[in-house]
Amino acid sequence: GSDPTPTPEPTATPVPPTPTPTAMAMADDPTATPVPEPTADPFEAEWDALVAAAQEEGRLDAFICCALGREFDAHIDAFQENFGIEIVSATGSSRQQADRVLAERAAGVYSLDVWTGGLTTTNTRLVPEGALTDLRPLLIHPDVLDGDNWYFGDLFWGDPEMKYIVGYGGNASNAPIAYNTELLPDPTVIQSYVDLVKPEFVGKIVMRDPREAGTANNHPFYFTQGLDETYLIPLFRDMEGVIASDARQAAEWLAQGRFALCIFSCGTEVEELKEQGLPVQDQFPHPLKEGATIGTGGNNIFVMDQAPHPNAAKLFLNWMLGPEGQTLYQESNGDNSLRIDISKDNVVSGNLPAEGIEYLVPSADPGHQSKIDDALDWFRAELPKHGY
Amino acid sequence: MLRTATLVSRSKAVIRGQSPTGTFVMAVFIIVFGVYIIYPVILIFINSFNVAERVRDPFVFSFDNWRMAFSDASLFVALRNTFVVYFLYTSISFPVAIVIAWLLARTKMKFSYSLEFMFWVSFMLPGIAVTIGWTYLLDPHIGFVNQLLWKLPFLERGFDGGPFNIYSVPGIIWAHLMANAISQKVMLLTPAFRNMDLSMEEAARVSGASNVRTMIRVTLPVMVPALSVVFMLNIVRIFQSFETEQILGTPINFYVYSTKIFQFIRYFDPPEYGQATALASLTLIIIAVVIPLQRWLLNRRRYTTVTGSFRPGLIDLGSWQWVAWGSIVFLLALLTVVPVLVLIGGSFMTRVGWFNLNDVWTLKHWQDVLGDRFFLQAFRTTVILSTSTAIISPLLFSIVAYVLVRTRWPGRAILDSLFWMSAAIPGMLAGLGLLWVFLGTPGLIAIYGTIFALLLVVILQGKLTSTQLIKGAYLQMGLDLEEAARVAGAGWLRTYFRIWLPLIMPTLVLIGTINFVLSAQATASIILLASRGTTTLSILALEKMTHADGTLLEQAGIVSLFIVGMTVVVALIARRFGLVLGVRHDVRSTAPNAAPADAGPQGIAANQAGGLGR
Amino acid sequence: MTTATATTDRNAAVKLEGLSKTYPGGQIPAVNELSLNVEDGEVYTLLGPSGCGKTTTLRMVAGLEIPDEGDIYFGDREVVVTSKRYRLPPDKRDLGMVFQSYAIWPHMTVEENVAFPLATRHMRRTEIRERVEHVLDLVGLPGLQKRPAPLLSGGQQQRVALARALVIEPKILLLDEPFSNLDAKLREQMRIELKLLQKRLNIAVLFVTHDQIEALSLSNRIALMNLGVMQQQGPPQLLYEEPANEFVRDFIGKTVLLRGKVQSSNPSGQVSVAIDGGPNCVIFGRSYNPDGLSSGEDVYTAIRPEDIDVRPAVGNDIPDGAIAGTVIAALFTGERMEYQVEVDGQGTLQVFGERHTPASDGNKVTLTLRPDGHSVWSSDWTHTETGEGV
Amino acid sequence: MTTATATTDRNAAVKLEGLSKTYPGGQIPAVNELSLNVEDGEVYTLLGPSGCGKTTTLRMVAGLEIPDEGDIYFGDREVVVTSKRYRLPPDKRDLGMVFQSYAIWPHMTVEENVAFPLATRHMRRTEIRERVEHVLDLVGLPGLQKRPAPLLSGGQQQRVALARALVIEPKILLLDEPFSNLDAKLREQMRIELKLLQKRLNIAVLFVTHDQIEALSLSNRIALMNLGVMQQQGPPQLLYEEPANEFVRDFIGKTVLLRGKVQSSNPSGQVSVAIDGGPNCVIFGRSYNPDGLSSGEDVYTAIRPEDIDVRPAVGNDIPDGAIAGTVIAALFTGERMEYQVEVDGQGTLQVFGERHTPASDGNKVTLTLRPDGHSVWSSDWTHTETGEGV
Numbered sequence A: 001g002s003d004p005t006p007t008p009e010p011t012a013t014p015v016p017p018t019p020t021p022t023a024m025a026m027a028d029d030p031t032a033t034p035v036p037e038p039t040a041d042p043f044e045a046e047w048d049a050l051v052a053a054a055q056e057e058g059r060l061d062a063f064i065c066c067a068l069g070r071e072f073d074a075h076i077d078a079f080q081e082n083f084g085i086e087i088v089s090a091t092g093s094s095r096q097q098a099d100r101v102l103a104e105r106a107a108g109v110y111s112l113d114v115w116t117g118g119l120t121t122t123n124t125r126l127v128p129e130g131a132l133t134d135l136r137p138l139l140i141h142p143d144v145l146d147g148d149n150w151y152f153g154d155l156f157w158g159d160p161e162m163k164y165i166v167g168y169g170g171n172a173s174n175a176p177i178a179y180n181t182e183l184l185p186d187p188t189v190i191q192s193y194v195d196l197v198k199p200e201f202v203g204k205i206v207m208r209d210p211r212e213a214g215t216a217n218n219h220p221f222y223f224t225q226g227l228d229e230t231y232l233i234p235l236f237r238d239m240e241g242v243i244a245s246d247a248r249q250a251a252e253w254l255a256q257g258r259f260a261l262c263i264f265s266c267g268t269e270v271e272e273l274k275e276q277g278l279p280v281q282d283q284f285p286h287p288l289k290e291g292a293t294i295g296t297g298g299n300n301i302f303v304m305d306q307a308p309h310p311n312a313a314k315l316f317l318n319w320m321l322g323p324e325g326q327t328l329y330q331e332s333n334g335d336n337s338l339r340i341d342i343s344k345d346n347v348v349s350g351n352l353p354a355e356g357i358e359y360l361v362p363s364a365d366p367g368h369q370s371k372i373d374d375a376l377d378w379f380r381a382e383l384p385k386h387g388y
Numbered sequence B: 001m002l003r004t005a006t007l008v009s010r011s012k013a014v015i016r017g018q019s020p021t022g023t024f025v026m027a028v029f030i031i032v033f034g035v036y037i038i039y040p041v042i043l044i045f046i047n048s049f050n051v052a053e054r055v056r057d058p059f060v061f062s063f064d065n066w067r068m069a070f071s072d073a074s075l076f077v078a079l080r081n082t083f084v085v086y087f088l089y090t091s092i093s094f095p096v097a098i099v100i101a102w103l104l105a106r107t108k109m110k111f112s113y114s115l116e117f118m119f120w121v122s123f124m125l126p127g128i129a130v131t132i133g134w135t136y137l138l139d140p141h142i143g144f145v146n147q148l149l150w151k152l153p154f155l156e157r158g159f160d161g162g163p164f165n166i167y168s169v170p171g172i173i174w175a176h177l178m179a180n181a182i183s184q185k186v187m188l189l190t191p192a193f194r195n196m197d198l199s200m201e202e203a204a205r206v207s208g209a210s211n212v213r214t215m216i217r218v219t220l221p222v223m224v225p226a227l228s229v230v231f232m233l234n235i236v237r238i239f240q241s242f243e244t245e246q247i248l249g250t251p252i253n254f255y256v257y258s259t260k261i262f263q264f265i266r267y268f269d270p271p272e273y274g275q276a277t278a279l280a281s282l283t284l285i286i287i288a289v290v291i292p293l294q295r296w297l298l299n300r301r302r303y304t305t306v307t308g309s310f311r312p313g314l315i316d317l318g319s320w321q322w323v324a325w326g327s328i329v330f331l332l333a334l335l336t337v338v339p340v341l342v343l344i345g346g347s348f349m350t351r352v353g354w355f356n357l358n359d360v361w362t363l364k365h366w367q368d369v370l371g372d373r374f375f376l377q378a379f380r381t382t383v384i385l386s387t388s389t390a391i392i393s394p395l396l397f398s399i400v401a402y403v404l405v406r407t408r409w410p411g412r413a414i415l416d417s418l419f420w421m422s423a424a425i426p427g428m429l430a431g432l433g434l435l436w437v438f439l440g441t442p443g444l445i446a447i448y449g450t451i452f453a454l455l456l457v458v459i460l461q462g463k464l465t466s467t468q469l470i471k472g473a474y475l476q477m478g479l480d481l482e483e484a485a486r487v488a489g490a491g492w493l494r495t496y497f498r499i500w501l502p503l504i505m506p507t508l509v510l511i512g513t514i515n516f517v518l519s520a521q522a523t524a525s526i527i528l529l530a531s532r533g534t535t536t537l538s539i540l541a542l543e544k545m546t547h548a549d550g551t552l553l554e555q556a557g558i559v560s561l562f563i564v565g566m567t568v569v570v571a572l573i574a575r576r577f578g579l580v581l582g583v584r585h586d587v588r589s590t591a592p593n594a595a596p597a598d599a600g601p602q603g604i605a606a607n608q609a610g611g612l613g614r
Numbered sequence C, D: 001m002t003t004a005t006a007t008t009d010r011n012a013a014v015k016l017e018g019l020s021k022t023y024p025g026g027q028i029p030a031v032n033e034l035s036l037n038v039e040d041g042e043v044y045t046l047l048g049p050s051g052c053g054k055t056t057t058l059r060m061v062a063g064l065e066i067p068d069e070g071d072i073y074f075g076d077r078e079v080v081v082t083s084k085r086y087r088l089p090p091d092k093r094d095l096g097m098v099f100q101s102y103a104i105w106p107h108m109t110v111e112e113n114v115a116f117p118l119a120t121r122h123m124r125r126t127e128i129r130e131r132v133e134h135v136l137d138l139v140g141l142p143g144l145q146k147r148p149a150p151l152l153s154g155g156q157q158q159r160v161a162l163a164r165a166l167v168i169e170p171k172i173l174l175l176d177e178p179f180s181n182l183d184a185k186l187r188e189q190m191r192i193e194l195k196l197l198q199k200r201l202n203i204a205v206l207f208v209t210h211d212q213i214e215a216l217s218l219s220n221r222i223a224l225m226n227l228g229v230m231q232q233q234g235p236p237q238l239l240y241e242e243p244a245n246e247f248v249r250d251f252i253g254k255t256v257l258l259r260g261k262v263q264s265s266n267p268s269g270q271v272s273v274a275i276d277g278g279p280n281c282v283i284f285g286r287s288y289n290p291d292g293l294s295s296g297e298d299v300y301t302a303i304r305p306e307d308i309d310v311r312p313a314v315g316n317d318i319p320d321g322a323i324a325g326t327v328i329a330a331l332f333t334g335e336r337m338e339y340q341v342e343v344d345g346q347g348t349l350q351v352f353g354e355r356h357t358p359a360s361d362g363n364k365v366t367l368t369l370r371p372d373g374h375s376v377w378s379s380d381w382t383h384t385e386t387g388e389g390v
């Protein structure tokens, strides 16, 4: 029998702010505490019922954003093989998908079950609109609920209320700065962001447009670390940096040696060029003084309110966050999963958190989104002053 | 005798100029197109005054979006940049395109139809491939052309590289010229020029005007419908193209108005649709000028060239022909070789334009694209959509244009303005508006999510270009041709199919092809309406382009290649059958039918002599 | 000035009643209260100066122009009834028309052009082919079937237009200067073919021509128009011999106007006039002026040139019934000579003489006038001004 | 069949030498080895059946068609020399031309159309305006300056075309049926204006018309063409009175062909012929056949209708020099009657009679033939085949 998910009313209760954004500090909401290890039988029965109900529905409509979107075939095949349920997946821009879903909902059309993607669109639009459903009743697989399986000792919640968004991606980053190894043979000359704004790098920096929402995940970091005055203002004022129209252009210019450094997320494009033997690195080998970060990027999962296939969605959620789903995720493009009970062989080394480094997790801050907005506003006001 | 005719309906009672049928048809047209065209625009505009936080919140009225949008100080500079760029490339491309269209359509030139077709191909090639291609050639530091020039003894490599720099205003102009600015105009103008009556040019020559003067004083003025339509179609879109400026202007902090609009949508999350709408509303001013201007131009004079005494024929340029021919071939090489190399070569390169990688050549992109589980389905959907569009829209819009030009039914001005209004909002906003319309209109929500919704969108998306171009074609046709058919007993439909359709067929083939390309390349208009089952190649390409893992330009290119390939095939077929109709200036080969005529001279002579000898 | 009375004959093949049409922007009507009817089997010709509204009339009959006023009937059938706002569409009027501009379809071959009206009538292929072939033979264009229509000479195009109108053998035929670009031989041949066809099928023909001989010889009746207004209608001989006004008199045929004085008159209009320039030249005629003329009045007598016999003067005597003059120009016009003759008190007159013994410039001649049958006018010139409808 | 000898007068205003032109796809030449020259101040008329190559010739002179063979000179100036592949472009030929299809520019007003040739000659605004006004007056279109050219009647458009050709007062004028859509009055007026202009400016006019009276009266010389080949050229009277071949005889003017037998002949070509159908009707004429005719031969005598006097038969006697016949159709053609007369041994003849005492169908008439000046032929029809150049 199917068990329609009740529509959760967004709680008005303010969520207690997490004291520090550091790891391991994930809130221990009592409701989220994993249920004491159930006897195998009740769970098995519930699981079997879920699978049966999902199979009855026979189909899952998913929107898979971002990097995973084009690499999702393995998941589709595995899910089909395991449960005989067809996943109909779409990919593309989250922003447009949100436009569409919200318009559909306003007209009473409910076409989507699950969504994986970034936090910004979700937190700014889907959550406030009540488009998502509370995940906690849906998370039933003990394997998923067991905090020991996760990097932070618990599931990573991407929304301030900690009920709509679960993050599973966990790439570590020393700094969102790529460089040309010929022009910067010794990267250790840079130990702090402030080292970038030195005369030797004048005209040697290419950047993504920091006013673009897509580059903004790291922005709050600069302000919490007080880098706005010491790094950002001199950067725009003195360094004659060039804004590339997109990441590809930025990465190529870096590889061509036109620029020594690429800032504001040139990552994945640079990685590809590196693989092709060009003199570029997408990461410093060492963390900078201001600290390294871990973030989920676009790798979070959530389930739509009034999903047309609620059981399939519930099944997929538990399966995706389980070992099989996460292993496939890691395989798909070398990302690191926050799940730690699975092999990390297929993860690109730079993405793995290094031992002994304390990583900042900016997105764990419940105020993260508003800080991003503030940061974007700052950039949008600041850049034109310097001719950008 | 031109504008006095009234379409006579099949019904018996006809009131002067305002038959009940006419009023009824116009009412239907205006309501249908009005809902479809204006409703989304209105929704978008209303929404720009809504500052409610969430979609489901009640309407909160405010001018904030408008105030904020226009409070950006750099906007004025962007606007100025827009006009500078537009003015520069238009003042080059328009004269060039006019001369080429004239050469292709009005002079004896070898392979003129094939050359014309190459301009179509150039038009079909995606603009981004052109821009990217030229960056590899004219990049100041690594551009191949610059590298070659540095080998010349007298050219020093400057600090800034060079001598050519694509990242500059001249570079942007160049990219525009190499992309669509020239080829689109040539493509749109050539069929109109083909409808020129040779005897009008001959009369000018005999009156003492040289070939050039004849072109300027006679051919061009009589081509005003086509010229003005092409000019106006371009200027109403002045705030809409941004790809070139985005790629080439951003690094030099050169922004144009359209990049500003685009940024409101792409840089903000949630997108600032309200502010983008406010900025885009400037187009309304242009439209407000264009509509009366066009009406004035078209009513001021008469432009009928194809009449019952039409004389076909082409101008002989003598040896100048070869100079012209060489120049056109050279230009075509510039226009097509670079993007084609980028697309085809790039599809086999790990990274297009990069020859110093570990694996320069690869089949991976092809494998990925062809292995994509949605590829076949997308291909099928695209074929269905585009082919239907290519067939239906010329027919549909030729009827609409007929009504606009050839009848005196009430409300034509309204209908015409409706079509122009559709240019008021850029594609991305229009797509959103359409989504709202589909979800909010009882009849349409039934087809929401099906291929029929997409079909409706793609068929109608070329409405402005199509109606305006066909209007221009009708204005060239003498009314006497229709009158003769009506008197000969043909009803309206028969007249339409036997007289008008064949006569404007070259324009219709063009419209069909343009609509085929438009629908094959459609993204913004359909992305919000397409679902997995109805993905098209263009959406597939877009997904490749916006891949977070870096833009899969090469794979997007492969998808584009399929689109271009399909379009070329379809266009060739359409031209094969369509261009046999319409007025022809070269002597038609009557080879298969020549037999009876061959038997002529003696037989005829005897016959006629017999008649006269009595 | 209209002498035509609108008959109420309901059975005329084509009947126009009080038709008026002003073009948008036109100051004066192109056609003004025109009434006429064409009977079955009749050739009715519209004659008049360029721009007088002939084509406009034909276009209204064909349904290509909407009259502002007036009705049109084809037999019993209502075609245009302005008061009822009723109008039969052109394709339902079932007539054949030759356009002044030919209106050949440039994208079709000769054959396709001619076959078109048949195809609209859903005729069988083979029959169409036969009929087309036959009518092309008739207009002297056999073997040109496959030629694209624009690649014909002007006269050939005109014949294609004619063939297209004739091929359906319509009951009503509208011909707008259908022979203007044909040579005399061909034109005559076409005229004969037309006449034969018309007799065979009892067609009503509404005909516009500028060739007066053609008009006078082919027509059963003629209507002469000026500035959109009908001036006179009737059989050719009536217009020629008894013109209703100065305009008709001057427009049809050639006229020599001779000054003179009324000698005697009769209220019926009969007068005798002493012509200036001859010692004893009194001729007889009729005045069509209702007021009549009184003795002693200065008048103009209109004489057709062929009623003036030109002969070399013998001595200095001027015979009775003749006037004397001097040839100032002689022109060969084929079958006869055209002379400009200076006559005392008359100015220069244009007269004809036979071609075998031509007079030369400066020769003295006597002009013997036919004694009677002329028309007499109190003015030398048309009241209704001729000119352009601006 | 060409009787014209190409003169070598290098100073003719227009000189064509051996011009030939075959249209692509055409089986026979549209113009075939045509040579002629037009002197200054001369009106030279091309006459011929529809499709015989008149327009093609004019177009070659204007530079709109490239001859396959042959040369064109304007005075001393080389215009087309095929052997040298030299061709002067049309705009350098400095001539005025009226197109058969008018070729009015639709996007211009009447004034702009007419002013165009002046504007290309960089004339001052005010002067252009004056000249345009004057020439529009001349063609009878005053006050229509601002009208869009397509909104004119056919005849008005033709006059605009004429005005456009005349306005520059060119040295060479090419007129392709310039009056075909004008009424008789206007046409005559235009002819006179043309003649005056031509005299004043000493223009060479190459003229195409289908109106024979016009051709014969206006031309200094006429060339008669058929199937692209010149048949005869010379002054009008020559072609009329001494046709070079049957084609010329039949094409120009009307001819009545009477069967008869040669009674006596002279090698110079003079013959007397006894006409069938009359007891004693012998008339005299000339054969233009170089072989001559011998006594007793059956021949056809070509008589112009105006040389036949038609009178009611008096009793059963047929006077000498006359033949008897019966009227089978009488037709009023304005100044005279046209009769179809059935004559024993001759078939039906078309003759003219005066209009005041017309004969009716069935009346017996005698036809008195002019005794001499006719042409005599051994066949009743044209050797040179007429027909279409396909």
Ligand SMILES: Nc1ncnc2c1ncn2[C@@H]1O[C@H](COP(=O)(O)OP(=O)(O)OP(=O)(O)O)[C@@H](O)[C@H]1O
Residues within 6 Å of the ligand: C150, C151, C152, C153, C154, C155, C156, C181, D023, D024, D026, D030, D048, D049, D050, D051, D052, D053, D054, D055, D056, D057, D100, D388, D389, D390
């Ligand atoms: N563009 C063309 N292509 C092929 N044949 C043509 C073309 N124009 C004319 N002809 C043919 O050439 C011949 C001569 O044509 P032309 O126009 O010179 O005749 P024309 O003497 O002016 O006749 P008309 O009196 O009918 O105007 C005709 O048989 C015609 O069919």
Ligand SMILES: Nc1ncnc2c1ncn2[C@@H]1O[C@H](COP(=O)(O)OP(=O)(O)OP(=O)(O)O)[C@@H](O)[C@H]1O
Residues within 6 Å of the ligand: B001, B002, B004, C023, C024, C026, C030, C048, C049, C050, C051, C052, C053, C054, C055, C056, C057, C100, C388, C389, C390, D150, D151, D152, D153, D154, D155, D156, D181
């Ligand atoms: N479409 C039009 N718009 C305005 N005026 C027009 C239009 N067509 C014709 N006219 C004018 O109406 C008048 C009558 O024109 P119409 O064509 O009937 O003349 P027509 O008698 O056929 O002359 P023609 O013998 O020259 O062909 C003319 O003065 C003409 O200028």
Ligand SMILES: [Mg+2]
Residues within 6 Å of the ligand: C054, C055, C056, C100, C176, D153, D154, D155
């Ligand atoms: Mg007319």
Ligand SMILES: [Mg+2]
Residues within 6 Å of the ligand: C153, C154, C155, D054, D055, D056, D100, D176
């Ligand atoms: Mg001609």
